[in-house]
Amino acid sequence: MKTKITFIILLISFFYLNFSCVFAAKPTISDFVIYYNVELDSLSPAITIKWKATSDTRNFKIVRKLKNESKFTQVAYLEGNTAEQWRDTDIEIGKEYDYGLTQAKEERTAFAYFSAGIDIPLKDYRGSLLMLIDSTIFQSLTEEIQQLTEDIIGDGWQLHIRQVPRAETFDKSKVDIVANIIKEVIETDTNLRTLFLLGRVPVPYSGNYAIDGHRPQHEGAWPCDGYYQSLDKKGIPQFSPNWTDSYANNTTAISERTWNKPGDGKFDNSTFPYKLNLECGRVDMYDLPAFSLTEEELLRRYLQHNHKYRNNLIDYKPRAIVNDFFGLNGKELFVTNAWIMFGGILGADKIDTSLMSETLRNEKYLFAYGSGAGSYVSCNKVAYTNDIVKNGGYHTIFSFLFGSWFGDWDSKNNLMRTILAADPPALTCAWAARPYWYINHMGTDENIAYSALVTQNNDKSHYVSNSMFGHKGTHISLLGDPTLRIYTVPPVKNLSASMFGSEQEPTSLEVRLKWEYDDNNIIGYNVYRAKNINEVFVKLNDTPIKECEFVDKNFPSDSAIYQVRAINKNLTFSTSYFTQSTGKFAKTKTISNITDNQEISAYIFPNPVENDFYIHIRGQKGKKLTVNIYDVLGKDYGIIYNDINTYDELKVKFTTNSIDKNLPLKNGVYFLKIQEDNNQVYLPLFIKK
Incomplete structure (x- = not known):
């Protein structure tokens, strides 16, 4: 009986997510993908885009904006099907640009987005991050949490840590406690950029719809971490719409968890009431009994793998794998989201379509996308909770899935959270296609949550594509560590610091840092210092240090802590940018606190x-x-x-x-x-x- 029910759910899933009209001729992925390359010229300077023309191309349009601008401006419109390249000479070295391409054909339209720039500077300081930790795991995972905080601080973040109450089921009072903590930090730190929810942090709920199309069985409120992201209201007009809990009255869903009634603490909003300012990611292993390991053990495994990835202890190929079991008959064209995402970072030639469940158990790819009919615990022919528990996870870091039911991620043995709990774990997962996700900024050394925020704030007038539903939806969220990026530079080794000079002659004192590095093909090193690990680290050198040593003669009279980061220049599909390793903290042998009048x-x-x-x-x-x-x-x-x-x-x-x-x-x-x-x-x- 259970097998029959599962089959019916999958069949219904396929129907609901394929209700759009079909094309006259059977399409292929080539009809919806722009095959293009990007060439950088640092002398002119210029960025040249070259693409493959097709016989049915009617026109080709190019739009562009600076990274921090909100809207694109058209910079080229080419009629007919003869043009195959365009050169942009109106650029400056060091600036980041976003490009959008539209290839209009006789019956179909293809889209592409990528970020580009020449010699984009280092992102030394990434802003402040608030880590909200389930208080029940704080002590048992102290060592792993401490390692995580060092890795995050070593990546350029300033860190705030707060313990919050655990909530295994929806609890509006505990959601309010978390919200008030976030507001307090916002008031004291104007640089707060990102939230990291670790453990069973209370889950907000919002909405009165079923974005996967299963009405009324899946209608109502879905989990909504975006509520926490909305609490920073800088730049939001005073009379903007707000979060309400007064009119949604829906108890038709199969699961009572998603019911939404007036005054129950779950918000009415199905879309975000205003622009979100904060990024967010959640690592939550609650209610995954399919695993024999405890919630604490699953979190520990995730955090240990996270540390290995950040420090280049595991080598992932700069490739992506895409599996689609919906097909291209509908107008939404779910899988084209994967080609837009990965093509804009890696190029279409770095995308494979072999079976994920086979390839990713033998090879390690940075990116993966799978779509198919779904249930809470399955994505047809892509991934199944029981299979992952039994046979192991997939070797990938940034994963995206799409199908019915499991996008509602706060469910028992949920597939997306299973992907993160697996052995090996993926480190992020998102439900992508309603709406499309745009991750092109990861190609310029941004973290994954930056792209998540772009997606959450996008409506059809900004990033335009075949995406039809779900824009600015309160269901959009990121599972996983929000600070993760593409790491290509290994950290330094055996870092040490020694005090030299006489304490009787304070002016003679100096701190000498020494370290080791295995790869000579790097630009050099940066040295940073702070009074303590919770403050912003300040760079001490003006130009990259070439040797594996540094002398600090102007250290503060009280405590000081150092970190060293290796620097390199990445040449990618569409950018050249300077990047750094995860910082390693100085192992200070003698840090003196002497001043002329200090008594201790x-x-x-x-x-x-x-x-x-x-x-x-x-x-x-x-x-x-x-x-x-x-x-x-x-x-x-x-x-x-x-x-x-x-x-x-x-x-x-x-x-x-x-x-x-x-x-x-x-x-x-x-x-x-x-x-x-x-x-x-x-x-x-x-x-x-």
Whole structure:
């Protein structure tokens, strides 16, 4: 009986997502794909677009805008089918441009979008990120969360971390708690750009429709993280429409979870009431009982794989795979979204159409797209929850799926979240085709959530294509780490820092950084410094450093932490841009806090630490001295030293696995707070066992 029901659901799914009229002649993907190449000329400078003309082409249109502009402007209109290239000389080195191509044919129209630029500068500082963490996983995943925070900070982000209450089912009061936390951070940090929801963060719901076409069985409110994204209202007109919960009254859906009634806390809105300003991504492994692993273990596996990808410990081919089991008979042409996305980053020649379930279990591709009739746990011939649990996941990073039911991702054993929970896991997943997604900015070193936000804010007048439904829909969301980008530069190795000079002559003190790197085919390195890991890191060098060392003579008198990033220049399908590795933090051996009038100073040796380490403290005899230890998440491990200083200079030995001194510490970055009366200093402590 269960098999028969599943078959009926799949059959209905195919019907609902293929209701559009059919073309007279059977089309092929070539009818809807523009085969083009982009050439960069840094001397002129110029960007040349070359494409393949077809006999039935009526005209070819090119539009362009600067990256941060909202609307495209037409720059070329070519009648007939003879033109096969166009050269844009109205460009500047270092600027990012977005291009749109439209090839109008006798019966059909093809679209393409890509980003381009010559020698696009580094994105040193990416803005602020607020990580909202399910409070029930905070302690058990401390080591993985700490590693994640270091990777994110090492990628140019400033980080805020807040714990939030867990909500396994919809809970409006807990959604409000999360919303208020976001608002508080917005008020204090005008650079807040992105939200990262980790664990079972309360899920908002909104809508009164079924974007997959299953009416009334799937009508009502779907999960809507976009509500959190809407809380930054900078630039939003005062009298814009708002979120309401007063008129949607729909209890026809099969699942009570998606019912929407007035005053139930689920919003009426089926489209976003105004432009979203914040990016967002969610990593949530709740309610996946098909796996034998616990929710915590699934999160741990995801975070460990995330770290490996960011640090180039796994090699993914710059290729994409596309599987379509809907066909091209309808007007919406779902699969063409994949060719628009991947063709604009990699080029059409880097797209394969072999069976995903076979290819991606043997080869590693950056991108994957699959569409087919669906259920909550399946996308026909593309992916199935039970198969992934039994036979393993797909070797891809950025995945996109489309089909019925599973786009409502807050469901039991949901296919999209299964993709992220698998072994190996994909690191992002999105429901793409209603509407089309546009990820061309990833080709200029942007993170995936930037493209998600472009998609959420797009209506038919901006990025124009065969996309017909779902524009600005409250169902649009990103599953996975929102900060991920295409990483091509491995990080440095064995980074260390040493203090040289005499403490009696503070002007002679300097910090010497040294590191190793395996690849000589890079431009150089950048060195950054901050007073602590939660502040914005400032670049210390004006030009790339060529050697694997750096001397800092102007370090601050209190604590300092360094990071080093390798630099290279990427030449891609349509851009040349400068990019960096994930930063590695300096392993400071002796960071002095001496000034001419400072009454307390200290340093740690050795640093990094495997087991034993010493704290050398210079203070005032007879004063009470305390030492506290914290991790980068702000967790207080308590006092590890508390006594009267009987010497002007004190040397105290500690062991990292000493439970009696509150030091059963794992690998990572910590901070020591050393206080004598009203004087205090902070020292970074690096543990590497």
